[in-house]
Amino acid sequence: QKHLSDRINNLATSQTLAMAAKTRELREEGKDIIGLSLGEPDFNTPDFIKDAAIQAINDNYNSYTPVDGYVELKDAIITKFKRDNNLTYNRAQIVVSTGAKQSLANAAMVLLNPGDEVLLPCPYWVSYAEIVKLAEGVPVEVPTTVESNFKITPQQLRDSITPKTKMIWYSSPCNPSGMVYSKQELRALADVLVDYPNIIILSDEIYEHINFVGEHASMADFPDMYDRTVTVNGVSKAFAMTGWRIGYIGAPEWIARACNKMQGQITSGANCIAQRAVITALLAPVSEIKFMVDTFKERRKLIISLMDTIKGFKTPEPEGAFYVFPNISYFFGKTLKGHKINNATDFSMFLLEEALVATVTGDAFGNPNCIRISYAASEDQITEALKRIKEAVS
Ligand code: PLP
Numbered sequence: 001q002k003h004l005s006d007r008i009n010n011l012a013t014s015q016t017l018a019m020a021a022k023t024r025e026l027r028e029e030g031k032d033i034i035g036l037s038l039g040e041p042d043f044n045t046p047d048f049i050k051d052a053a054i055q056a057i058n059d060n061y062n063s064y065t066p067v068d069g070y071v072e073l074k075d076a077i078i079t080k081f082k083r084d085n086n087l088t089y090n091r092a093q094i095v096v097s098t099g100a101k102q103s104l105a106n107a108a109m110v111l112l113n114p115g116d117e118v119l120l121p122c123p124y125w126v127s128y129a130e131i132v133k134l135a136e137g138v139p140v141e142v143p144t145t146v147e148s149n150f151k152i153t154p155q156q157l158r159d160s161i162t163p164k165t166k167m168i169w170y171s172s173p174c175n176p177s178g179m180v181y182s183k184q185e186l187r188a189l190a191d192v193l194v195d196y197p198n199i200i201i202l203s204d205e206i207y208e209h210i211n212f213v214g215e216h217a218s219m220a221d222f223p224d225m226y227d228r229t230v231t232v233n234g235v236s237k238a239f240a241m242t243g244w245r246i247g248y249i250g251a252p253e254w255i256a257r258a259c260n261k262m263q264g265q266i267t268s269g270a271n272c273i274a275q276r277a278v279i280t281a282l283l284a285p286v287s288e289i290k291f292m293v294d295t296f297k298e299r300r301k302l303i304i305s306l307m308d309t310i311k312g313f314k315t316p317e318p319e320g321a322f323y324v325f326p327n328i329s330y331f332f333g334k335t336l337k338g339h340k341i342n343n344a345t346d347f348s349m350f351l352l353e354e355a356l357v358a359t360v361t362g363d364a365f366g367n368p369n370c371i372r373i374s375y376a377a378s379e380d381q382i383t384e385a386l387k388r389i390k391e392a393v394s
Contacts, residue, residue, distance in 0.1 A: 007134065010133065011130055011133070011134065012129075012130050014126060014127060014130075015126055015360055015361065015363070015364035016037060016038060016039065016126055016360050016364065019037040019038075019348075019352075019358055019359075019360050020035070020037060020038055020358075022352065022358070023035050023037065023352070023358040026352070026356075031356055032356055033352070033356050033357070033358055034356065034357045034358070034377070034381050034384060034385040034388070035358045035377070036357060036358055036359055036373045036374045036375070036377055036381075036382075036385055037358040037359055037360045037372075037374060038374060038376070039175055039237075039322070039323070039374055039376070040236075040242050040374075040376055041237060041240040041242070041292060041322070041376050042376050042377055042378065043240040043292050043295075044240065045239065045240050045241050045244070046239065046240070046281075046288060046289070048280060048284065048288070049239060049241070049277050049278075049280055049281045049284075050277070051280075052276060052277045052279070052280035052281075053273050053274070053276065053277035055276075056272070056273045056276035056277065057273055061272045061273060061276055062272065063272065064268055064269065064272075065269045065270070065272045065275055066269065067260055067263055067264040067268060067269045068094065068095045068096060068256070068259075068260040068263075068269065069094065069095065069096025069248070069269065069270065069275060070096075070272075070275050070276070070279070071091065072279050073096055073275050073276075073278060073279050073282075074091045074094040074096065075091070076278070076279045076282040076283050077089075077094050077096070077248050077250070077282060078090070078091070078094065079282070079283065080282045080283075081231070081250050084208065084216070084286065085205075085208075085216070085218045085220075085221065085231070086218075086221050087218060087220050087221060087226075087231065087250060089250040090253075092253045092256060092257070093250055093251055093252065093253050093256045094248060094249070094250055094256065095248060095249050095251070095256050095259045095260055095263070096246065096247075096248045096269070096270050096275060097246075097247050097248065097249070097259075097263060097267075097270055098245045098246070098247070098267055098270045098271070099234060099236065099245040099246065099247045100204065100206050100232050100233065100234035100236065100247030100248075101127060101131075101247065102247060102263070102267070102270075103232045103234070103247045103248060103249045103259075104127070104128070104131050104169075104202070104204070104232060105131050105134070105135075106249075106258075106259040106262050106263055107167075107202055107230050107232070107249070107251075107255070107259065108131050108132055108134065108135035108137060109134075109135050109262050110255065110258035110259055110261075110262050111135075111166065111167060111200060111255065111258075112132065112135040112136065112137035112166060112167070113136070113137075113166075114136040114137075115136070115137075115138060115164060116136075116137045116138065116164060116165075116166035116167070117137065117138045117139075117140045117162060117164040117165045117166060118132045118137050118138065118139055118140065118165075118166060118167045118168070118169055119140050119142055119157070119160050119161070119165060119167070119168040119169070120132075120139050120140065120141055120142065120168075120169055120170075120366060121142045121144060121151075121152040121168075121170050122141050122142060122143050122144055122150075122365070122366035122367050123144070123150060123174070123176050123177050123325060123362060123365035123366050123367040123370065123372075124141075124169065124170065124171070124174075124365060124366050125171055125174075125175045125176070125204070125365070126176075126360075126364045126365055128169050129141075129366070132169075137166070137167075138164070140160060140165070141366045142156055142157070142160045143366075143367075144177075144367075145327075146314055146315065146316055146327045149179055149316050150174065150177035150179045150316065150325065150367075151179055151181065151185065152189070154188045154189055154191065154192045157189055157192045157193075158192045158195075161192075161196055161199070165196070165199055166198070166199065166200065167199060167200045167201070167202055168193075168199060168200075168201055168202070169202040169204065170202075170203065170204065171204035171205070171206065171207065172186075172203070172204075172205070172207075172216075172217070172320075173207035173208070173210060173211055173216075173318075173319065173320025173321040174207075174320075174321065175206075175207065175321050175323060176321075176323045176325045176360070176362075176365045176370075176372040177316075177318065177323070177325045178318020178319060178320055178321045178322075178323050178324060178325065179316070179318065179319055179320075180211055180213055180216075180319040180320045181217060182214075182217060183215065183217035183221075186217050186219055186222070187222065190219065190222050190224065190225050193225065193228075194224060197228070199228070200228050200229070200230065200255075201219050201225060201228060201229040201230070202229075202230045202232060203218060203219040203220065203229055203230070203231050203232065204232045204233075205218060205231060205232065205233045206232065206233055206234050206236065206237050206238075206247070207237055207238075207320055207321040208233065208238070209237075209238040209286060209289060209293060210237060210238065210292075210293055210296055210320050210321050210322060211293075211319065211320040212296075212297050212300065212318075212319055212320055213319040213320065218231060219231070220250065227252050228252070229251075229252075230249050230250075230251040230252075230255055231249060231250045231251065232247065232248075232249050233247065233248060233249075233250075234246060234247030234248065235247075235278050235281055235282070237321075237322075238289055238292075238293075239281045239289060240292065241274075241277075241278075241281070244271070244274040244277065244278070245270065245271060245274060246270055246271075246274050246275060246278045296322045296375070296376070298379070299322070299375045299377075299379060299382060300317075300318060300322075300324075300375060302375075302379055302382055302383065303324055303373070303375045303382050303386065304317055304318075304324065306382070306383065306386035306387075306390075307324065307326060307386065309390065310386070310389060310390045310393065310394075311330070311393075311394070312328060312330035312331055312393060313326040313327075313328060313330075314326060314327040314328075314330070315327065322374060322375050322376045323372050323373065323374050323375070324372075324373050324375065325362065325365075325367070325370050325371070325372050325373075326370060326371065326373070327369045327370050328344065328347050328369070328370065328371055329344075329369040331347055331393065332347075336350055336354070336392065336393060337350075337354050337392065339353070339354070343361075343363070343368060344361040344362045344363055344367075344368050344369060344370060344371050345361040345363055347361070347371060348360060348361040348371050350392070351371075351389060351392065354392045355385070355388040355389045355391070355392035356388060357385045357388055357389055359371045359372060359373050360372045373385075
């Protein structure tokens with residue numbers, strides 16, 4: 001430890017991955033744990049995408065790719081942005097990376113100086129704060145509640161801005177709350193940002209297709225926000241391709257060039273076979289993945305109906321992604337099966353040990369009154385998990 005850098009010693013371990021490791025450990029001891037902690041679709045990658053990868057191997061794609069991605073992939077991304085989001089980008093504005101996670105890390109590294117503040121509407125995705133800190137930025141949490149549907153208001157945004165504010169990062173549909181900002185809601189936030197032209201927006205749209213309420217809205221679609229927005233997306237969630245590790249950005253050219261320069265020294269670009277497969281994935285009609293979205297929608301209905309029967313779980317109906325984020329503060333101060341519950345972490349550990357269900361504490365997402373439950377699991381698993389949770393807490 002003492003020989004490690006301050007940088008790594010100050011970095012928190014990813015709590016979602018830590019929960020996954022704990023789950024594996026308990027399973028090895030023979031415990032039948034239902035894992036609802038990971039943000040990972042439980043589908044196989046569709047065959048037409050796998051076939052494209054096999055073809056790429058047989059066609060001898062094996063060399064270094066351009067650092068920012070194959071031209072054909074960038075063109076597919078340009079087509080996708082236009083088709084799905086009405087966004088016009090040229091090749092110099094696109095950078096392909098090793099997962100959206102690297103896209104986020106690139107953006108932080110190239111835009112933040114030490115002490116620059118990044119607004120993070122809560123709850124936010126677990127890695128945002130740590131990535132910002134790695135780049136020596138300062139994460140600034142903007143709290144929300146169940147009552148505000150886990151969305152920030154324009155006034156809250158205005159009140160959070162300081163002379164040091166450099167960026168705002170958010171995901172919509174949101175991991176972990178599942179909430180979706182409508183076009184009007186985004187416009188109201190944009191109306192505040194108009195007064196602060198130096199603030200750059202990072203709009204993480206990786207769950208865009210997993211949206212149960214209607215049209216996906218992109219911040220960059222507003223002409224007055226386009227030149228200051230980094231649109232992040234990727235194939236992990238919508239195409240069930242988490243392990244393939246491909247994400248990308250559309251951004252102002254000066255930011256894209258900087259990200260290209262950054263990853264040119266760090267990864268030399270994303271995996272060549274995965275890039276070829278993603279060309280096929282992105283050019284396919286969105287209807288090819290609709291069956292997964294429809295399945296998530298059914299599961300959402302199931303998990304909400306089961307959760308409604310458990311006293312002490314309070315949650316707005318999620319509008320997208322595949323998580324529910326109930327407020328469980330009702331249990332704080334209580335003792336359940338001999339476990340004193342003081343906070344969400346205690347509650348999540350209690351569920352793991354007594355209900356044998358893995359969830360993630362809301363602390364990891366900047367909301368200490370909630371836990372995140374993923375419903376990227378079969379209906380049988382969801383039904384059994386909620387039955388166990390209900391028994392454990394009653
Ligand atoms: N952004 C959000 C909101 C996510 O939930 C995730 C994955 O969990 C990512 C980015 C990273 O995705 P990738 O697998 O493309 O790195």
